[in-house]
Amino acid sequence: MHTRQGIRTVLKEQKLAPKKRFGQNFLVNQHIVQEILARACPAAEDTIVELGVGLGSMTTPLAKKVKRVIGIEIDA
Secondary structure, three states: OOOHHHHHHHHHHOOOOOOHHHOOOOOOOHHHHHHHHHHHOOOOOOEEEEEOOOOOOOHHHHHOOOOEEEEEOOOO
């Protein structure tokens, strides 16, 4: 689970910064992650394509629910 400070730390350590032109935001609230997953209703046999993986706040919980997650990230 990422916190705001944790995300800042990871970005700083990796020498990364959100790019405004991509409209980047980082998902911090795990309640929101769970709400998105509940509304998406992914099935265990699903393959999900996630655009803009970021630091994996959605990817990791999603990977525990479905057969396969394909993450596409255009950023470093």
